[in-house]
Amino acid sequence: MLDQLISSLTDGLLLGFVYGVAAMGLTLIWGVMSVINLAHGPVIALGMFGTYLLFTHLGVNPYLAMVPVAGAGLIAGLVIYVIAVHRVINAPHLSSLLATFAVNMIIIGVGTAVFSTSPQNIDYSLGSVEVGFLTFPASRLVGAFGAILVTACLYLFLYFTRPGKAIRAVANNRMAAELMGIPSSRVLALSFGLGTMMAAVAGGLIATFFPFTILSGGPYELKSFVICVLGGLGNPLGALVGGLILGGLEGLIPTFMPVSWVPVVEFGLFVLVLLVRPTGLFGAK
């Protein structure tokens, strides 16, 4: 029984790292410009398909494929920001919600037409890893490592580079940033691009675990909401920890009750945190 628990927990935690990356993208955009990006899920799905296409058609190693996928994600984010978000950035929240929801519908519509909704998968196995009594797919371990790498890069970027500090300055006080000569609109576009990039990379990593369709981003978007609330909206490190908590729960719950209860517990937790600690478990601002 204990072996079973530890094994499920490990499985969940490894997955949680990747959830954390997806959520980080969402939380970064929210933290900088108070926009909830409803196109987050479809971008995750695009990351899956990008990795898949590069692998199946060009034979690129899926992990290497995530580099161009990240680049494409950044550019896609910049484009989405310029076309759909910038004009409504100062409008009430509902406008940006609807704008990003429209982008969501467009991507899903085009994606369905191009890829249909039959499941695809990346047929690439790294085998499995045995640690003591634990056995899990090596792809999970690589995924977790990739997630830690992405998190570390984001942290270093935000705290030790000029554009990164400019992002924090704009997030903190946009008017003051503008007064200090920081081109805030460009910084917002960059932040949106980075958030979208994280989503695409998370999608690529998830695609190495499970089969997917163009609609597969949706559940991860919802998980990202839960994670962001757990970790405190706008807090990238909180997103990683929130991801681990959620992943851990997903691993453990099925050993006690039917799998269909997982979302019930997750969203029950979501509501509970919103009621009791609306600033998140790690109480940022």
Place this chain on the structure above:
Amino acid sequence: MAILEVNDIASGYEGVQILWGVNLKLEPGKLTTLVGSNGVGKTTLLKTVMGLIQPINGSVSFQGEDVTNLSAHARANAGMVLVPEGRQLFTEMTIYENLEMGAFSPRARATFNQNLDKVYELFPRLKERTRQKAGTLSGGEQQMVAVGRGLMAEPEVLMLDELSLGLSPLLALTLFEALTRLKKTGLTMLLVEQNVTMALAVSDYAYVLAEGKVHLEGPARELSKNDEVRRTYLGI
């Protein structure tokens, strides 16, 4: 020739016009004060000068060039720097990072080290706690960071909105001393200040704003003897 000229500016917020044709000139190397009662539009004027608010009418020119259509960050890059009312620090960032962000423009980056020394010399207290988050500082220290951040931007014109608001008399005095030291370096400044007595005492020239227009102007020493100014703003 004036370094900054405000020509016939009309401005305000959605549905409320506050300024009705303001004219103002800053002479290089001089400290100019803007006097006026609460709500008369001093902050609105500064925000319009910086491009945070688009004027309904009129123009702003800086070093002989029309900047009316430039964004706020472009004006800051050109050397127009505002230390805004309420300090508006990057509260989640350290003192050092705030100063670094002040020097964001390429112009300011070139003189980063000299300006940093200058700021630390002006406000030695900041040097002792460079790694502290700006949001955790006292009001006076925050104002020092705000002024320091403005100086890091290598200003040609430094505009200060409500320098001493909410500070103890002693801290206000410290900041005014810093102001006079900056004046000696030849920096052009525009000061908005609720402590009119102190402001007029350190300034070269002053404008009195009333009913959305310049009501009076003249050398600060003369204005401080003007009966109307004494009655209305100095309470004598």
